[in-house]
Amino acid sequence: MVEELDKRKKRILQAIIQEHIISASPIGSRTLAKKYSLDVSPATIRNEMADLEDLGYLEQPHTSAGRIPSDKGYRYYVDELIRREEQDVSGIIKNIEDLYQDLQNVQDIISGMAKMLSNITHYTALVSEPKTQVSRLKKVEIMQLENNSLLVVLVTDTGMVNNKIIKLQQSLSARKISYLNSFLSDKLENKLLSELDLNYLNSLEKELLAKLDLSVDLFKQFYNELEGAFEPDGVKVYLGGTSYILEQPEFNDLERLKKMLKLLDQEEMLKKIINSISNQDLEIKIGQENELEDIKNCSLVVATYYISNRAVGKIGVIGPTRMEYPRVISSVDVISDILGNLISKASG
Amino acid sequence: MVEELDKRKKRILQAIIQEHIISASPIGSRTLAKKYSLDVSPATIRNEMADLEDLGYLEQPHTSAGRIPSDKGYRYYVDELIRREEQDVSGIIKNIEDLYQDLQNVQDIISGMAKMLSNITHYTALVSEPKTQVSRLKKVEIMQLENNSLLVVLVTDTGMVNNKIIKLQQSLSARKISYLNSFLSDKLENKLLSELDLNYLNSLEKELLAKLDLSVDLFKQFYNELEGAFEPDGVKVYLGGTSYILEQPEFNDLERLKKMLKLLDQEEMLKKIINSISNQDLEIKIGQENELEDIKNCSLVVATYYISNRAVGKIGVIGPTRMEYPRVISSVDVISDILGNLISKASG
DNA sequence: TTTTAGCACTCGCTTAACGAGAGTGCTAAC
DNA sequence: GTTAGCACTCTCGTTAAGCGAGTGCTAAAA
Structure with missing residues (x-):
């Protein structure tokens, strides 16, 4: 061929x-x-x-x-x-990392990098949050807010912080809360999130109820949150520079433009797009090579980013098949590195 | 006139x-x-x-x-x-509140309501987060993640939860952290965020350093976060249903469409738009009545939403001046109520 | 005085016709 | 194998004509 x-x-x-x-x-x-x-x-x-x-x-x-x-x-x-190394964007981009140094919230870093990548390439950028399946739970903490409401904080080693306010019928004593915290820390921390399945949580619930007189309510809400917050499909996708597609002459056709914008407006679709990409370091999908019907006239250039050597997420751009591949490839490459570094540093 | x-x-x-x-x-x-x-x-x-x-x-x-x-x-x-009460959307909408009952994260509620409002009205929806100036700090808590990194969690009575990972040179003993927590709880909780100005924080820093041997570093990072997280301009604006503007024939003109989409792509602009609206229960700005040049061919219908009787945020739609005012007015009205209720319950 | 019918006129939009321009494929010569 | 020449094709922009919707004015009717 x-x-x-x-x-x-x-x-x-x-x-x-x-x-x-x-x-x-x-x-x-x-x-x-x-x-x-x-x-x-x-x-x-x-x-x-x-x-x-x-x-x-x-x-x-x-x-x-x-x-x-x-x-x-x-x-x-x-x-x-094209020679991959041809383009030397590193010089220009070098200081981005320093620039974003003080963004220490993972979400902010991700959406910042989405914007940055789209600004550099002048195409629309897509970034997925760190996958939860390969993340470890670093910290679980329950705090009392008012008599009958608690704040649950979950932190992963990829820096994702999740919190939810839980409401209860009864109020809990400080002693119980402290016991609960050490129990949960013991049982949950440093575990992979994929290990915390329904089975395991159910067994924890039994064990806990045996030791502590608690409303079933609390634990149910707690693990709803745990399941919900970290379910695989829950991983958000961030967009940057949607309006750059307006600059592409191939989208001067109103119908095509509408189709494209509607597509980018549906988060479900973005997830599908980014999940259709394999786990290679850098994958390029050109036009018909895309499985998804709706983007068969687009190209994707997507890199995987890493946190402590685990492939946790993806970052890339989407644009017309007529894309400035050399420049885009270098940019995606560099920015994916920076993204991984920033998150690693931020999540300590 | x-x-x-x-x-x-x-x-x-x-x-x-x-x-x-x-x-x-x-x-x-x-x-x-x-x-x-x-x-x-x-x-x-x-x-x-x-x-x-x-x-x-x-x-x-x-x-x-x-x-x-x-x-x-x-x-x-x-x-x-038009008679304001004319439209009876309440029936259709009544169960929305139940539907969203279990969304207990304020951000999710807000973006959910943005989507909901845009779906009902078929115009693009704008929602601002609860203003911080009128919020009280309900909970401050510092937790140890690893030896030299801490997680700071801030919760307001409007349900906004803010967290940041702080890195330190030294590590802190559990005793120090516990002291720190009770000190900060004592000094900061239940205060209006507008009261926590630089002066006040500086005085706290002095007091704290006198009592506890701490790196200056920690407190600096801490109040950077406090200032940063809750600064007035930091209030995010959520968009829903951007693609609905594509359905409006007035935006079949490619140039106008581009202008509009670029506008909605800039968060700064959205903030300006929503801040240009006064604090009335329901304000309608038609075309030229808007101060901002870029939206003088648009209409806004914006309501204020309340949390425990404080006007904390805005929710509304933007569309062409040729807007279905009666239906939109009722919808914005109802949804703003629901939004307030949901947040109140979630942060209760 | 208000309302209405009649009519000439205006303007935008669609369609068709036409010419210019860019580019091709083929043939024959170099 | 390469090139010049040429007839042919197709798009695009411009122009012109015709249609349709709607107006403003006048004069008659109510």
Whole structure:
């Protein structure tokens, strides 16, 4: 399927894609001959272009228009024609990490990085929260707010803090609360959240009720929260720079624009999108390569970010297939690193 | 300025507005005569329409088009021509409160209500978090996470919970932490957040350092958080149903749509919008009545919501001046009540 | 005095026609 | 294998014509 192209074909394919990325319109043989020193006449280029079209790398919107790259063309470009390290964004970006140093709340860091990534790339950015399944519970604490309301605080080692106010019929003595805290700390802390399943929690409930005279109510609410707060599907997805899609000429069509914006408005959809990406360090999905019907005319560039060597979340951008891949790839790469670092530092 | 209109003029104005709200296009005399039983000929209606235009209630996009309502026309409609209680949405909405009963996190309640309001009205909804200045600090608690990191939890009586992980050079003994907690509880809890100014905090710092051997670091970080978390401008604004503006024909113009979406993409702007609304129970701003240049072609319907009788936040919708005012007004009214109730219960 | 019928006129919108421009594919010569 | 030349195709922007909805005015009717 992936034929080896001769040097001139490569050169021409690359030139067409680069030109198309800039102009967003079909590229003709004359333009190409003028702007790139290919040392052959337009007629020759035309022949080569016809070949590239036969091979599936180019498409013709209609007879007598120039050519545009196909998904396969972009794929070849990304895999073979660009050097990944080419772009040196690191210099510009180096100080971002310092800039965001004092954001110590994970949510703020994530939404900050979503904005940052979209600003750098000028595409819409997507970031998922750290996955809960691979997180450990670092701290469980119950505090009394008023006589019959408690605050439950849960902290994971990925820095996610979750809190809920629980209301009770009865009030609890300070002694009971303190017992409860040490009991829960003992049983829950440093456990993987995936270990805290219904079975385990039920057994805890029994054990606890045997020792302490408590309303069933409390524990039920408590583990509702635990389950709810950290359920796999509950992982939020943050968006940055939605309005950048407005700058893309491919969305000048009102219908397409509407479709896209509606899509980004549904959180369910964002979750699906980001979950459709495998756990590679950096994955690129071009057009039809996407499983989801609605984004088959888009490209995704998504990296996995790490907290203490665990792959916990994803960060990337979504845009038209005509995307500035080299710049975007470097940016996503760098920002994903920074994101991991910032969260690691913040969550100590 | 607000002339009294005779009965027929009122009737005609109302008919034009109602018709325009449905059709989104200029209304002519013939249409009006056909659809509404006004018992006069189109010619008569034309004369009346010309009068209404002279008085400023109607506008003509161009000669030989029908009339559309002016801002003044809508204002008259809202003030004089609709009965506020007319719409009975309460029935449909009654069970929303039950539905959301178990959402006990204030942020979730707010974003849930933003979505709900936008779904009911089919306009974009805006909701601001409870203002911090009028909130009391209900609970301050510092917990040890690891040797040199602490978790600070702040809870207000409006149910807002704020947490931050603080890193220190030294580690603190359990005794010190417990002392710190009772000290801070004593000095900070049940105070209005507006009272906790720099002066007060500085005096606390002195007092504390005198009694306890602490790194200056800790307290500095602590009150950075306190200041930061609850600063007036920090109040977030939640959006719901951005994509509903796509359904409005007035935004079928790509340029206008872009402008609007960019606007809603900037949180700063949303804050300005919602802060431009006075503290009335229900305020309606029609087109030019808005101070902000960018939304002079939009209408806002915004209600204040209350927690234990304090006006703490705002909830409303933004849409084209051609808005279904009666339905929107009732909806905003009802939902603002529900929002207040839900938060009160959750933070109770 | 108010209402109405009649009518000429205006304006926006849609459709069709047309020409310019860009680009192609093919053929034949280099 | 490469290139010049050329007829052909297709899009896009502009112009013109026709339609439809609606108006304002006048003069007659109520």
